[in-house]
Amino acid sequence: MIDNQQKRTEGAAGTTDAQKAPQLQPKDIHKEFNGNTVLSDISLDVNAGEVVAFIGPSGAGKSTLLRCVNYLETPSSGDLLIDGKPTVKIASKPTRNELMNLRRQVGMVFQSFNLFPHISVLRNVALPQERVLGRSRKEAEERAMELLTRVGLGDKADARPSKCSGGQQQRIAIARALALDPEIMLFDEPTSALDPELGGEVLAVMQELAATGMTMLVVTHEMSFARRVSDRTVFMADGRIVEQGAPEQVFGAPREARTKKFLEAVLER
Amino acid sequence: MIEAIPFLLQGLGTTVIITFGSFLIGAFCAVPLALARLSDIAPLRWLATAYIEVVRGIPPIAWMLVLFYGLGRYVTLPPLLAACLALGAVSTAYLAENYRAGIQAVAGGQWEGAGALGLSKGDTFWRVIAPQGIGVALPPSASYAVGLLKDSAVASVIGVSDIAFRALTLNQQGNPGLPIFLAAGVVYMVVSVPMAVLARKADTFIRTRSAV
16 A cells, blocks of 8 residues: 555656556456457556446457456466556466455456345445454444445445345445455446446446546446546457547547447447 | 153153254264365365265165164264264265255355455355355255154164154054054154244244345
């Protein structure tokens, strides 16, 4: 943490800007499932505070890439660097410690929320803090309450997740991930299981989070969100990055024919 | 029939000891067995599967005889202990399958969600998966316990003085069989019916507690 802050100050002072490594760098990430290439040598530089939206057709590898970033999926080869340092020595064989360290830095929100149904909303947010960060129950629950209030769900603390709407559950999942103080947040189609109105609640929370300077990687089918909120939009197809750039450019003046075809199909609905 | 009941009731304690003893053995040993059955390590999985299939494929009475008479040449076990061990080994196999079903019934996203939060495998299992799986594993395990109570009658073949053994003794002493065995049935029901009711209560409790 201290190391990180120092870097940020140095960066802001402009002294070491030239050598400063991007916060997150997947390098030549390659992923095969039984001989099928799902990701072919993806490289990407993500700077601290950047919001990157991944768009593209199903099967493009967007979610797989995201899942490689916290090793829910183990890449077949490649490197994953955080602050210029490799997170895992041998990409295809992460050790338990490397995984723990990586996941402390990277939080994730799923399409299916994955809240724990057998415990209250408050305990959902507090339990991982206690077990992973070693916070006391009191401390963890205070922090949980603070975050639940921030996502507008302080009054749901004692309820079971199943008593909450989908949009509420997703906001709880966001609070749960944030409670571990991650430096990078991954969102894997966070609104795909929600109707547009409930999805809107979630997007609002995400937009607020982006404004606080959180580094975010978002796989989404919400084109207007990608366009409005992302600093950079990445279009993927067939396991490759086809094109990336500022959202105005990717949406307004796509360079590649594949991007145009996709955007025409999506935006004309 | 009525006169036989006090004598038979003296065997009730033994029957209950065999049932609970072997169920406890099974309930504990089934945890590692179920985990081995679901392990990523193939040989461990094969061993666990082999144990479960072999133990379930042979009648409990045979295990009882093997353990008591078969091993009797090398170690002499008290009959009551031999009965608990034999039925415990059988319970382990059946309960492990119930646990496995419980573990597998928990949505896969729960492992991923916990993993992404950085929870250790142990925390994930004991704090996230097991509390959810128990609702699935409990009902069949409770009915297995009721079945075990009745299966414990096979302990009479190695001379454990349980309800069945006492009924047999009375019969061999020249008493008419029908009323005696009927009385034995009644004594079994004194325990099995409350157990079944309790099992259903526990099931309802767990279901409402984790209602979706």
